[in-house]
Amino acid sequence: MDERIPAHYGGDPIRDAVLGYGGQSIGDEEKQRVLDVLDGDYITRGPTVDEFEDRVADFLNVEHAIATTSGTTALHLAGEGAGFGPGDEVITTPLTFVSTAHAATYAGADPVFADIDPHRRALDPDAVREQITDDTVGLVPMHYAGHPADIEGLLDVADEYDLTVLWDACHGFGGTWRGEPLGSQRDLATFSFHPVKNITTGEGGMVVTDNDDIAERARRLRSFDMNYDPPEHADEPWYQVAEGVGYNYNVTDIQAALGLEQLERLEEFKERRDEIIARYDEAFADVSGIRTPPDPEESDPMYHLYAVEIRDEFGCDRGEFVNAMHDENVGVQVHYVPLHYHPLFQEEYGCERGDFPNTERVYEGLVSLPLFPGMDDSDVADVIQAVERLHRYHAE
Ligand SMILES: Cc1ncc(COP(=O)(O)O)c(C=O)c1O
Structure with a gap:
């Protein structure tokens, strides 16, 4: 031949x-840590998820990290957490996975696309400007392949028009831009821990932000929008109330154990x-x-x-x-x-x-x-x- x-x-x-x-790539440490969790009390969301969130927040130098079941559900929580809603327009890139646009659609907002800068293959700030209307409330840029989008240019547009920026950093965990961890830029960002991504938890994702209100809202929505501690019921420990339509996007301690060891690597x-x-x-x-x-x-x-x-x-x-x-x-x-x-x-x-x-x-x-x-x-x-x-x- x-x-x-x-x-x-x-x-x-x-x-x-x-x-x-x-x-x-899964090694013996990951397997052992997962087995340790399986031998413990929590296999749903428990102390290992808290530890994973803390480690990610420290690593990225952000105030809050909220673990969730996928990059897609992270985008859902992030879009609603950012306050996107019906009647709003949110500008994003057409060169991405469908979930990026769902940061808008899940929240009832309209996704509006703007063209990319062919060098970075990510949203072009000038093209974004052309799509802005009175209804535009936010941008969802995506760091294609992990290469940073034009962060400075996009933040300038956001400042000019008072927009919230939600970075889809699902491709970019572990990278830096001007020495700052990618995903730590304002206002909030999402990651995916799908097996092909830079680290994995099987399925999994994370919302990260410095904004206390966004973080509080995302945490609530992750778990049924339930207030587990309503003030007027202090002597009724069982009393928990749903305050809106929330979800069950709780990630498990099993996944967080995997994530913690992946972070080490x-x-x-x-x-x-x-x-x-x-x-x-x-x-x-x-x-x-x-x-x-x-x-x-x-x-x-x-x-x-x-x-x-x-x-x-x-x-x-x-x-x-x-x-x-x-x-x-x-x-x-x-x-x-x-x-x-x-x-x-x-x-x-x-x-x-x-x-x-x-x-x-x-x-x-x-x-x-x-x-x-x-x-x-x-x-x-x-x-x-x-x-x-x-x-x-x-x-x-
Ligand atoms: C850019 C981007 N955003 C979001 C997602 C969704 O992540 P997940 O598969 O964890 O839901 C992906 C997944 O491939 C992606 O590539």
Whole structure:
């Protein structure tokens, strides 16, 4: 068999076993800590969740951290906690996972999209300005792949129009911007601890803020909007009252145990992600038609994704690239089909293809290559070899 022929065109695959694009890394410490919790009194939300929240708040240097069941429910609590509601408009990016927009929709507010800055692949402050109306109350920027959005530019817009900023930092746990932890910027932020993210609790998420009122509201909503201690019932210890429509987004001590040990390994995870990124950057520097992720400016991101853009000079388009990599047993993914392409946002909010040219242009080329700390050097070499072989095949 001619080794120069990619599997997609009849050659042998570079790998026998499928390599995913992301995944968790769980060690003995995590397993032991989970077992310790299972032997204890609390397996629902208890002291280990409190400890996890305290550790995250310390690490991020914020006043409050509220653990919840996912990044999606964190965005829900954050949107309602921030006071978004019916009649309000909240501006967000189309190049994100659907849950980002649900910070608005769950609260009854309207999501409004603005185009991205193609360099950072995140909300462009000038495009945001164009979407502002009298009903705009907030912004939900997303730090794509963990690369900081234009934080200063977006905060300037927020100041100018008195908007609340809710950062969807689900991709960026562990990164810094101008020396500050990503997600610690005002007014509030959310994280996801899904297994492909920078640390995991299985499923899980976190709302973080310095704002006492937002934190209080998010905590209440997480647990049925229940007042467990109504003042007029001090001598009736059983008396608890729902004061609104809350949820059960309580995370368990089992998950928090996992999260606490993952936090201990954050530095190790970041180092490994950085090593893999450096190898990719070096290997792809001379491959025409691949735009590698932007250099971090004034920041030290912890990248969740290594998202490249495939351009014409590569020799095949993104669709063919994805299928060819899958045939090599290399898992790749596309983050994301722009939200204004989804029936939900077209039918309910009047979005159309063509609305956001920068997003559409970036999306056409996007592919996330495998990036997770559990990859060994030969996994990384396989990915590089698969890309190079495909490129060479098309160049000949
Ligand atoms: C940018 C972004 N926001 C929110 C979420 C939702 O997080 P979760 O899967 O934990 O609900 C994701 C998940 O993929 C995401 O990528």
